[in-house]
Structures are given as C-alpha cells and as structure tokens.
Amino acid sequence: MLGLIIWGTRGQENVAGQGQFWCPGCSQSVPYVHKKIQRYFTLYFIPLFPTSTVAEFIECQYCRGKFQLGVLQMGMPPQGGGYGPPPQGGGYGPPPQGGGSGPPPQGGGYGPPPQGGGYGPGQGGPQGGGSGW
Numbered sequence: 001m002l003g004l005i006i007w008g009t010r011g012q013e014n015v016a017g018q019g020q021f022w023c024p025g026c027s028q029s030v031p032y033v034h035k036k037i038q039r040y041f042t043l044y045f046i047p048l049f050p051t052s053t054v055a056e057f058i059e060c061q062y063c064r065g066k067f068q069l070g071v072l073q074m075g076m077p078p079q080g081g082g083y084g085p086p087p088q089g090g091g092y093g094p095p096p097q098g099g100g101s102g103p104p105p106q107g108g109g110y111g112p113p114p115q116g117g118g119y120g121p122g123q124g125g126p127q128g129g130g131s132g133w
C-alpha cells in the first residue's frame, strides 16, 4: 500500500475585525484587533476549511492585552436617548356639538290686530227744529 493520506487539523489565527475600544489595561481608547483562533482541517498540511472556533478575543494594540469580546461594551457612553414614541393625541377630538342652532324663537309681535277703533255708531243728530206751526 503506497497511498498515504496525511490529514489533520491546525489552529490558525484570523482577524475578524478591528476598531477602537476602551482598554481596561490602558485606561484609554486605543485601537484593537478582534482575533479568532480557528481550527482548520488540513490535508497534506494545507488548511482547507475551518472546522471550529477555538478562541475569540480582543487584543489591545497598545498594551497587547487580550480581553473577552464583552470588553467592547464596557466603558462606552450609554446609547439611545431621546427617541421615545411621539406624543399621541393632540387637538383632534370630536368637533363641539350644538352651538347656536336651536329652533327659531316663536311668536314675535304678530298678535291679532287691535279691535274696535273709535268708530262707534253715530246716533242722534240735531232733531226737531224750530218751526213751530
């Protein structure tokens, strides 16, 4: 048998990201590198593909300290603020009901006309006369 397959795994360090963070060791904001140690499947000592993540950490580029990923959330100023929901309502209630549109006032100076009026029967007149026969 001459066939000999050499395979195995090996760890390899990869950079998953970088940026600025507040380093607990330096007590200041310094650049960091987010590193991943990944285990690669190798064939003939050639890494083919990663099989698992062995370790993942943040490395300070200033003091070379290694920290957990959670260090990125430490020491940061609080986020959010002032983005609540807008105030609801606001002057859009139902329109006021009623309002000067009642029934018109009844009556109003139009009663029956006044009866009588100074024209009584004109009786009598100068009777008799002065002709005595």
Ligand SMILES: [Zn+2]
Binding pocket: 023, 024, 025, 026, 027, 030, 060, 061, 062, 063, 064, 065
């Ligand atoms: Zn540091």
